[in-house]
Amino acid sequence: MATVTVEVHGRPYAVGCADGQEARVRDLAAQFHERVQGVADQVGQVGDVRLFLMAALMLADELQEAKRQAGPQFQARAKAAPTPAPAAPPSDGVAEALNAVAARIEKIVQTI
Numbered sequence: 001m002a003t004v005t006v007e008v009h010g011r012p013y014a015v016g017c018a019d020g021q022e023a024r025v026r027d028l029a030a031q032f033h034e035r036v037q038g039v040a041d042q043v044g045q046v047g048d049v050r051l052f053l054m055a056a057l058m059l060a061d062e063l064q065e066a067k068r069q070a071g072p073q074f075q076a077r078a079k080a081a082p083t084p085a086p087a088a089p090p091s092d093g094v095a096e097a098l099n100a101v102a103a104r105i106e107k108i109v110q111t112i
Contacts, residue, residue, distance in 0.1 A: 008033045009040065009048055035059060 004015050004022045006029035017025045035055040043054070 006030075006033075009036045009051060011048065032059075
């Protein structure tokens with residue numbers, strides 16, 4: 001397992017990920033950082049946890065809208081598609097990274 005240090009809103013975060021997924025995690029963190037900065041520009045400094053939550057909700061909303069726009073045909077194909085055997089898919093590293101960030105956010109919340 002690899003560890004990547006990413007910066008979001010001026011703070012470094014160590015994130016674990018699958019070997020070979022380091023660049024992907026850095027790219028995702030950079031996208032998230034941009035979203036957090038956009039939220040901060042709109043609402044001001046309300047604390048990292050709230051900024052992260054707002055950015056995450058905006059991303060979740062975009063994902064839900066994209067799924068809705070994909071239409072029932074896409075959703076039916078996705079449900080009908082056979083589930084691949086779990087053989088270390090590339091998203092494992094992303095899931096691990098998100099879990100690590102979530103754990104870090106939980107620690108921050110406990111200190112507030």
